[in-house]
Amino acid sequence: MRDMATVPRVTYALIAINVIAFLTEQGQFSFAGAEIHGTVIEEGVLYRAGIAEGHQYWRLISSAFLHENFIHIGFNMYLLYLLGMMLEPAIGSGRFALIYFTSLLIGSFGALFATASPSLGASGAIFGLMGAAVVELRSRGLSVMQSGIGGLIVINLIFSFTFANISVGAHIGGLIGGLLAGAAIRAADGRKIPVLGFIACLLMCAVAVVAAITVSGVSGTGLA
Numbered sequence: 001m002r003d004m005a006t007v008p009r010v011t012y013a014l015i016a017i018n019v020i021a022f023l024t025e026q027g028q029f030s031f032a033g034a035e036i037h038g039t040v041i042e043e044g045v046l047y048r049a050g051i052a053e054g055h056q057y058w059r060l061i062s063s064a065f066l067h068e069n070f071i072h073i074g075f076n077m078y079l080l081y082l083l084g085m086m087l088e089p090a091i092g093s094g095r096f097a098l099i100y101f102t103s104l105l106i107g108s109f110g111a112l113f114a115t116a117s118p119s120l121g122a123s124g125a126i127f128g129l130m131g132a133a134v135v136e137l138r139s140r141g142l143s144v145m146q147s148g149i150g151g152l153i154v155i156n157l158i159f160s161f162t163f164a165n166i167s168v169g170a171h172i173g174g175l176i177g178g179l180l181a182g183a184a185i186r187a188a189d190g191r192k193i194p195v196l197g198f199i200a201c202l203l204m205c206a207v208a209v210v211a212a213i214t215v216s217g218v219s220g221t222g223l224a
Helices: 009-025 039-044 048-052 059-065 070-091 093-114 123-139 149-162 168-190 194-219
Strands: 030-032 035-037
Touching: 009 039, 009 059, 009 070, 009 093, 039 059, 048 059, 048 194, 059 093, 070 093, 070 123, 093 123, 093 168, 093 194, 123 149, 123 168, 149 168, 168 194
Parallel strands: none
Antiparallel strands: 030 035
16 A cells, blocks of 8 residues: 655655755856856766766766756746645655656666766656656546646657757656656555565666766767
């Protein structure tokens, strides 16, 4: 039986961490071509050379808590709030956090695989929450499109491929990660062996990290 979180504590905590990180960026952050200025961004943004040559593996996670501007963080935090309020009470805080970070890491791999440009933002993990929501809705016999989640995914995918400076790799990777993590957890819960879902997600995280390191080393060009 699933734990029911009456208060979405993980959602609130993730929003708070993102906002705090964004506030630390102020006065430091600017993009100038491919160059990045600002200590917080320099130490946290995701790019291939930082992983392959610098062995700065924390970037796989830290980059997902950094944002470019108020529109960027505002849109991501709004979606995180909506999805968190729907999903975390339904599946429990532990499962929600596991899906979030599994999606985050697979999204980071996707970003590194797709481009040599630096990337940042929580959208990979948020796409993962959309994917997990699809799994949860279908398992309960509810319509994905009528719930609004299907339309949300379609609209965000259109944005991903339409606008410049959006990490399509992170979005697709995160969505796949959320679908896989959600399916693994749902299957394990259905067999009344929830620990298998956690193990499966941890294995996915490990594979994502190894794959991210590998693709960075093979094709890493770093910052211009």
